[in-house]
Amino acid sequence: xxxxxxxxxxxxxxxxxxxxxxxxxxxxxxxxxxxxxxxxxxxxxxxxxxxxxxxxxxxxxxxxxxxxxxxxxxxxxxxxxxxxxxxxxxxxxxxxxxxxxxxxxxxxxxxxxxxxxxxxxxxxxxxxxxxxxxxxxxxxxxxxxxxxxxxxxxxxxxxxxxxxxxxxxxxxxxxxxxxxxxxxxxxxxxxxxxxxxxxxxxx
Amino acid sequence: xxxxxxxxxxxxxxxxxxxxxxxxxxxxxxxxxxxxxxxxxxxxxxxxxxxxxxxxxxxxxxxxxxxxxxxxxxxxxxxxxxxxxxxxxxxxxxxxxxxxxxxxxxxxxxxxxxxxxxxxxxxxxxxxxxxxxxxxxxxxxxxxxxxxxxxxxxxxxxxxxxxxxxxxxxxxxxxxxxxxxxxxxxxxxxxxxxxxxxxxxxxxxxxxxxxxxxxxxxxxxxxxxxxxxxxxxxxxxxxxxxxxxxxxxxxxxxxxxxxxxxxxxxxxxxxxxxxxxxxxxxxxxxxxxxxxxxxxxxxxxxxxxxxxxxxxxxxxxxxxxxxxxxxxxxxxxxxxxxxxxxxxxxxxxxxxxxxxxxxxxxxxxxxxxxxxxxxxxxxxxxxxxxxxxxxxxxxxxxxxxxxxxxxxxxxxxxxxxxxxxxxxxxxxxxxxxxxxxxxxxxxxxxxxxxxxxxxxxxxxxxxxxxxxxxxxxxxxxxxxxxxxxxxxxxxxxxxxxxxxxxxxxxxxxxxxxxxxxxx
Numbered sequence: 221x222x223x224x225x226x227x228x229x230x231x232x233x234x235x236x237x238x239x240x241x242x243x244x245x246x247x248x249x250x251x252x253x254x255x256x257x258x259x260x261x262x263x264x265x266x267x268x269x270x271x272x273x274x275x276x277x278x279x280x281x282x283x284x285x286x287x288x289x290x291x292x293x294x295x296x297x298x299x300x301x302x303x304x305x306x307x308x309x310x311x312x313x314x315x316x317x318x319x320x321x322x323x324x325x326x327x328x329x330x331x332x333x334x335x336x337x338x339x340x341x342x343x344x345x346x347x348x349x350x351x352x353x354x355x356x357x358x359x360x361x362x363x364x365x366x367x368x369x370x371x372x373x374x375x376x377x378x379x380x381x382x383x384x385x386x387x388x389x390x391x392x393x394x395x396x397x398x399x400x401x402x403x404x405x406x407x408x409x410x411x412x413x414x415x416x417x418x419x420x421x422x423x
Numbered sequence: 424x425x426x427x428x429x430x431x432x433x434x435x436x437x438x439x440x441x442x443x444x445x446x447x448x449x450x451x452x453x454x455x456x457x458x459x460x461x462x463x464x465x466x467x468x469x470x471x472x473x474x475x476x477x478x479x480x481x482x483x484x485x486x487x488x489x490x491x492x493x494x495x496x497x498x499x500x501x502x503x504x505x506x507x508x509x510x511x512x513x514x515x516x517x518x519x520x521x522x523x524x525x526x527x528x529x530x531x532x533x534x535x536x537x538x539x540x541x542x543x544x545x546x547x548x549x550x551x552x553x554x555x556x557x558x559x560x561x562x563x564x565x566x567x568x569x570x571x572x573x574x575x576x577x578x579x580x581x582x583x584x585x586x587x588x589x590x591x592x593x594x595x596x597x598x599x600x601x602x603x604x605x606x607x608x609x610x611x612x613x614x615x616x617x618x619x620x621x622x623x624x625x626x627x628x629x630x631x632x633x634x635x636x637x638x639x640x641x642x643x644x645x646x647x648x649x650x651x652x653x654x655x656x657x658x659x660x661x662x663x664x665x666x667x668x669x670x671x672x673x674x675x676x677x678x679x680x681x682x683x684x685x686x687x688x689x690x691x692x693x694x695x696x697x698x699x700x701x702x703x704x705x706x707x708x709x710x711x712x713x714x715x716x717x718x719x720x721x722x723x724x725x726x727x728x729x730x731x732x733x734x735x736x737x738x739x740x741x742x743x744x745x746x747x748x749x750x751x752x753x754x755x756x757x758x759x760x761x762x763x764x765x766x767x768x769x770x771x772x773x774x775x776x777x778x779x780x781x782x783x784x785x786x787x788x789x790x791x792x793x794x795x796x797x798x799x800x801x802x803x804x805x806x807x808x809x810x811x812x813x814x815x816x817x818x819x820x821x822x823x824x825x826x827x828x829x830x831x832x833x834x835x836x837x838x839x840x841x842x843x844x845x846x847x848x849x850x851x852x853x854x855x856x857x858x859x860x861x862x863x864x865x866x867x868x869x870x871x872x873x874x875x876x877x878x879x880x881x882x883x884x885x886x887x888x889x890x891x892x893x894x895x896x897x898x899x900x901x902x903x904x905x906x907x908x909x910x911x912x913x914x915x916x917x918x919x920x921x922x923x924x925x926x927x928x929x930x931x932x933x934x935x936x937x938x939x940x941x942x
């Protein structure tokens with residue numbers, strides 16, 4: 221949650237900056253009154269994905285970029301690969317109106333943009349999708365975790381971190397090391413002392 | 424700074440350490456999602472992981488969760504001299520000193536598993552450590568596994584002084600302990616306090632919490648009186664608490680900022696006194712008794728000029744003194760059980776309900792139980808009486824009645840006292856169960872229900888017109904109509920006399936038809 225602590229306040233400032241500076245009147249508004257606007261995301265391996273502007277707002281990183289006016293051309297995301305971005309875009313679409321981040325949006329956008337974007341409880345369908353979403357192998361999950369961190373998308377972060385926590389639950393120490401690819405660098409003496417301290421963990 | 428360095432190291436060497444190749448924010452998040460036991464065990468993984476769990480934001484130190492995570496059933500409580508939970512004690516000894524000194528713990532729940540280490544000061548030490556977490560915002564101390572009430576304030580060894588409570592602490596929940604504030608320093612920042620199964624020695628439990636806004640007490644034992652004198656309290660809930668004195672003790676509330684007060688199941692309470700409640704919007708008093716076995720309720724003394732919702736369920740008490748006429752009342756619900764026919768005190772029941780009805784006469788909607796109508800009926804000496812204070816704002820009246828003859832005079836009186844009534848809903852319950860709660864000893868005049876015919880049609884005694892029937896009553900709803908004679912007489916009376924009636928849906932246990940069938 222420490223990522224969430226700094227996020228909202230800083231993004232809030234960024235949201236307000238353009239308004240304070242005053243958009244020039246002939247500049248088109250970010251969103252048309254009626255039809256949905258889409259933006260294009262470009263992965264590191266040059267794949268392009270269209271994503272609904274409102275859905276992209278689930279990511280604080282993308283939101284900042286859009287509000288700084290980078291949403292007109294394809295937006296390059298060099299550290300995300302095509303398959304990862306495809307999955308992320310799909311999750312954004314399925315999480316539309318998810319209360320986990322919609323609350324935050326409504327706080328920052330009291331008027332205008334998100335009026336018709338009423339938060340709703342995650343349905344069984346969304347929950348099922350989330351389960352399906354993270355039933356991938358270890359490396360793919362870690363790629364998604366990195367993507368979640370880069371994009372600062374609370375919904376994506378929750379789903380992926382939950383999966384990682386579930387995966388290591390009930391594993392032995394050796395199994396967790398194996399899963400995370402950790403090297404045991406304790407000296408035998410240190411490990412013996414620690415094992416004594418953590419004796420309860422082996423009961 | 425240290426975090427920055429650590430982060431740099433982590434990100435620089437992804438091959439050696441796959442998870443730590445992830446940024447700090449991610450592993451903090453994953454650690455915080457693990458049960459505390461699993462999270463602490465990550466200290467064994469590698470040197471880099473050795474102290475990561477020290478920064479956990481939430482600590483859940485609960486023996487049940489601890490043993491379930493280990494795949495074992497929680498052990499039974501310890502006997503004296505034999506500790507059955509040494510693992511959990513070792514776990515606490517490891518976790519609390521390491522985490523409490525950091526500034527990262529935000530939420531902490533501590534539930535010691537046994538009392539057998541208390542002689543060595545183990546529990547006192549744990550509590551002190553838990554309370555020493557400097558940035559903790561919400562804490563829960565639960566002693567429900569103890570066979571006696573752990574005295575949180577009193578047992579602190581001499582020389583240690585009061586426990587220093589961090590200023591950041593906003594929410595505190597105490598379970599199964601005795602609580603005396605001198606053991607603690609001032610709760611400088613506390614906003615929410617919940618006490619469950621706590622024994623309170625002093626009259627005023629929250630004098631040391633100047634910023635408190637919400638107090639919840641559940642299953643608490645009150646050893647003296649209960650006095651809540653507080654300038655900031657906004658919400659007070661008292662549930663299933665009891666005073667230990669058999670002669671009863673008063674509960675007094677003097678809190679000018681209070682907005683919601685709910686008192687449920689308070690026993691051995693002599694009187695509920697609410698003074699100076701200038702902002703009180705919602706007041707609920709349910710099943711509070713002075714002596715439950717006799718069905719004697721609490722005396723009420725309330726001064727709440729801004730009240731908008733009032734709910735009363737229970738027996739009448741000795742006195743009812745309600746002042747500062749609540750002019751803003753929107754919604755009133757009353758389910759009153761008459762008290763003490765057997766001791767010639769019926770008079771107090773009826774004057775009690777009359778006082779209550781006078782006080783709520785500005786209500787816009789009113790719900791009354793059959794018992795309340797019976798109490799009112801006792802007060803009526805002339806057939807066409809109305810109350811001295813008319814319900815001039817009343818638009819909707821709902822009656823949950825069993826429909827027995829004893830209710831009819833009260834019903835007629837109420838209709839006469841509500842000149843602008845717009846909607847009347849009558850919900851006919853089962854006459855045996857609707858009037859009094861099953862554990863209620865009062866003997867109502869149930870035998871009369873079979874003697875309808877002896878009374879004749881009560882409504883024939885109402886000769887002069889009832890104002891609301893002539894001018895305003897547009898809708899009558901009768902639910903659960905079973906076609907008994909007394910029900911039919913009521914339905915006919917309403918259908919025949921309500922001059923401006925627009926609709927009258929009647930539902931039976933099986934079907935629905937319109938009341939105009941009676942015309």
